[in-house]
Amino acid sequence: MPSTSVEPCTFALFGALGDLALRKLFPALYQLDRAQLLHDDTRILALAREAGTPEQHLANIEEHLRLYVAKAQVEEEPLRRFLARLSYVHVDFMKAEDYAQLAERVGASEQLIAYFATPAAVYGGICENLAKVGLADRIRVVLEKPIGHDLASSRRVNDAVAQYFPENRIYRIDHYLGKETVQNLIALRFANSLFETQWNQNYISHVEITVAEEVGIEGRWGYFDQAGQLRDMIQNHLLQLLCLIAMDPPAELSADSIRDEKVKVLKALAPISGEGLATQVVRGQYIAGYSRGKAVPGYLEEENSNTQSDTETFVALRADIRNWRWAGVPFYLRTGKRMPQKLSQIVIHFKEPQHYIFAPEQRLQISNKLIIRLQPDEGISLRVMTKDQGLDKGMQLRSGPLQLNFSDTYRSARIPDAYERLLLEVMQGNQNLFVRKDEIEYAWKWCDQLIAGWKKSGDAPKPYAAGSWGPMSSIALITRDGRSWYGDI
């Protein structure tokens, strides 16, 4: 947990009129201010190059704040305080001369946080221009994903930024790391000996990670079509979750100790090629179907779509980790757009007891499961076996939950948005929840070999109806191993 002491800073938001800034970043900064977590002297500079007056742009930002912050949390006094911190600066990011006005606004010894909510292609140019006006030595730079679209391009972006800033001042965002329950994975695993002693191939049979979204592409077709679900979700969010589940205990809670352990997991991921591509990986693309009872178009019929695209909107795969802890324990990953509901959860399936004494027909249902729900209804549930109630039940077994629902248990606390936590951590100079260069690169390396395999095979993604759990072959992927996706209906 962060302490509440935060140094003053100037927070310069590049790309301040973009969707991410309006929808997520300004609301998160407002919430920090509302919770009294910004220093009185902290100022926020909204940097963009759109035509229009500062007053118009600030009004636009306020309008979006009122739209994206829950009504009950839009309070006039904190909002007034927040808006008073904010100024708009017109900057063409690639023009060095535009940066002089930025330098003038930052006090001589003040900490500057530069958040790049812009395409990664301009990160290097912004860094160069910041350095030219003498700001480089007191900046923390925050980089949004995607950092590149493969290993080579991500290296180019990282190298361009590294020319001006050392790694300990670069904060690469993966917003999943800011989610409350994702951070809880560390507490759950390493503060409970109950779990840590069982966390290996002797006791765990397999792990499922599902990140399903109910929405489709929502006006982002052009961007998404260049990426696809593997680059958009697996390369970052799902592999980060996998690392937090699979890593060894770090020596301490420092950023580098945690990242060192995550990198070891990424290095140990078995490449998937040849036969494995057909049996271990499923790519899907949604076709027309139903979402919440309403007919919705397929991916190729969305606004601005190209009807020939073979970009995937769904991926399911089986990953294997080549180390002692996880030998023979598959990790099944699944993520897609236009699925039946928004659901992010991790299910740890424990092995059945070594010595079995109950009726043989009940054997199949005997296995403890730890279900970690990231969203919605954040919480943890442990399915344990008990005896069914009643005189007529004999020793009939039944699986029931030991449940911890965060919003019920910690009633007073609002669960903060991931960006609130991440922005606060940047202001405090804490890199634990950010991704190191080598993590990004190993993740790309692993994804690149999958993409190359797909390209070589030339196979089109399998269709699935919007509102379903993905192509039939994603069910076959796991049933082939004698298992099923937990809780699918």
Ligand code: BG6
């Ligand atoms: C982003 C992806 O990183 O994560 C989006 O680019 C996706 O495509 C989003 O919708 C999902 O985030 P969350 O927090 O809503 O699960």
